Amino acid sequence: MTTNRNVWHPPKDPTRSGFTAIRDFVDRVANSSPARLTLIVFALVILLFTALLSLPISASDGKVTPFHDALFTAVSAVCVTGLTTVSTALHWTFFGQLVILIAIFVGGLGILTLASLMALTVSKRLGVRGKLIAQEAMNASRLGEVGTLLRIVITTSVCIEIALALMLAPRFMLLGESFPMALWHAIFYSISAFNNAGFTPHSDGVVPYENDLWVLIPLMLGGFIGSLGFPVLMVLLSTGFRVKRWNLHTKLTVQVSLILLVAGAIIWGFMEWSNPATIGPMATGDKITHSIFASVMTRSLGFNVVDMNSVNSSTMLLSDALMFAGGGSASTAGGIKVTTLAVMFLAIVAEARGDNDVKIYGRTVPQGTLRVAISVIMMGATLVMVATGALLAISGQSLDRVLFEAISAFATVGLSTGLSAQLPPAGVYVLSILMFAGRVGSITLASALALRQRRQLFHYPEERPIIG
Numbered sequence: 001m002t003t004n005r006n007v008w009h010p011p012k013d014p015t016r017s018g019f020t021a022i023r024d025f026v027d028r029v030a031n032s033s034p035a036r037l038t039l040i041v042f043a044l045v046i047l048l049f050t051a052l053l054s055l056p057i058s059a060s061d062g063k064v065t066p067f068h069d070a071l072f073t074a075v076s077a078v079c080v081t082g083l084t085t086v087s088t089a090l091h092w093t094f095f096g097q098l099v100i101l102i103a104i105f106v107g108g109l110g111i112l113t114l115a116s117l118m119a120l121t122v123s124k125r126l127g128v129r130g131k132l133i134a135q136e137a138m139n140a141s142r143l144g145e146v147g148t149l150l151r152i153v154i155t156t157s158v159c160i161e162i163a164l165a166l167m168l169a170p171r172f173m174l175l176g177e178s179f180p181m182a183l184w185h186a187i188f189y190s191i192s193a194f195n196n197a198g199f200t201p202h203s204d205g206v207v208p209y210e211n212d213l214w215v216l217i218p219l220m221l222g223g224f225i226g227s228l229g230f231p232v233l234m235v236l237l238s239t240g241f242r243v244k245r246w247n248l249h250t251k252l253t254v255q256v257s258l259i260l261l262v263a264g265a266i267i268w269g270f271m272e273w274s275n276p277a278t279i280g281p282m283a284t285g286d287k288i289t290h291s292i293f294a295s296v297m298t299r300s301l302g303f304n305v306v307d308m309n310s311v312n313s314s315t316m317l318l319s320d321a322l323m324f325a326g327g328g329s330a331s332t333a334g335g336i337k338v339t340t341l342a343v344m345f346l347a348i349v350a351e352a353r354g355d356n357d358v359k360i361y362g363r364t365v366p367q368g369t370l371r372v373a374i375s376v377i378m379m380g381a382t383l384v385m386v387a388t389g390a391l392l393a394i395s396g397q398s399l400d401r402v403l404f405e406a407i408s409a410f411a412t413v414g415l416s417t418g419l420s421a422q423l424p425p426a427g428v429y430v431l432s433i434l435m436f437a438g439r440v441g442s443i444t445l446a447s448a449l450a451l452r453q454r455r456q457l458f459h460y461p462e463e464r465p466i467i468g
Contacts, residue, residue: 058096082198082414108195164190193222198302198414227327264295300333302414334412
């Protein structure tokens with residue numbers, strides 16, 4: 001019996017083999033190091049939007065935007081920061097502004113959501129470690145809920161942004177804008193506000209609306225809701241305002257956010273009450289509105305109705321502190337996150353009382369959570385310090401301006417003294433790295449450490465060093 005060795009085989013499809021290689025790579029990375037996948041996804045997304053913003057069609061002058069400006073804008077948009085080196089309204093065409101808006105929406109979903117979506121899109125499944133990362137990010141109780149929660153995150157974002165746009169569009173029309181322009185501005189502001197981005201399609205920002213509550217209130221509401229985080233929003237949607245049914249994360253996030261909002265407004269208003277360059281000449285009602293607005297903006301939103309160069313030095317220091325604190329975990333806000341701040345404060349109280357455990361609301365905070373909180377704070381402070389030193393050497397500006405800009409970049413706030421637009425390319429790259437690290441660093445580190453445990457077969461004798 002003879003066999004035919006000349007059997008015809010169909011040619012291999014290079015496209016399919018390439019896709020298979022990509023799928024296998026995503027599977028391997030998602031299951032071995034989900035934190036690395038988040039970094040890769042975010043970097044690729046930024047490079048994509050950088051390429052789009054570099055196109056001549058994106059710039060109003062029809063020329064190619066310099067790489068450092070396109071990169072900085074893409075990083076600022078994807079990291080939902082709001083710092084700019086060129087005017088959003090004047091430099092970019094409608095196409096360029098649309099690219100920025102899409103980048104804000106995509107970046108606002110969060111790096112863990114993006115990484116999970118990429119793994120689902122390419123490989124049609126999430127590995128166990130990938131599900132654990134997404135579960136940690138969204139506070140899911142079961143791994144099977146992760147896919148459903150990803151859809152809820154996107155749906156919730158779109159619904160809130162539509163509601164904000166419907167609130168803003170009529171006002172812009174009453175102020176004389178045409179229906180298409182009013183609708184575009186309303187959509188832009190709604191996405192920018194909910195995602196705590198701080199980008200504005202107007203050349204003079206929101207300054208013309210400094211006394212217009214119809215515009216300011218939706219911006220504040222969108223920014224505050226976005227700063228709570230998707231895990232909190234899901235709990236609120238399912239339980240409403242029945243506080244007893246809230247989990248510990250929701251209670252801490254809402255409570256600390258409200259404390260920072262009220263305290264920030266009171267202190268900011270007190271410091272600027274008589275400042276003739278900011279709110280000094282205004283009526284009492286307008287002063288109160290500006291104080292509340294400033295407190296919300298410094299938490300991560302980034303819109304401003306006063307010149308940050310005109311505020312008192314003490315007010316700028318207060319803004320630094322509020323920006324560094326930031327918003328809720330897995331939210332569109334930045335900073336070290338309010339739960340990190342809450343855990344560290346509770347640890348200090350427990351140490352002062354001599355308690356062995358850190359307790360709140362009938363629950364004990366695990367020791368591992370305390371280590372993660374310390375790591376996030378130290379990493380954030382180190383990044384800001386190193387970047388501030390580099391920017392001081394590059395720009396030659398005063399410490400207060402440089403520190404303010406560095407914290408604004410790390411905390412993805414977007415408030416600025418105008419330093420970003422004055423920096424040479426080297427300084428622009430430093431701020432770009434800081435925005436990227438601030439957006440992905442603390443979340444990725446926290447998630448990686450939360451799921452990382454080493455089995456030890458022995459335990460060294462304890463010895464306590466002198467602290468303090």
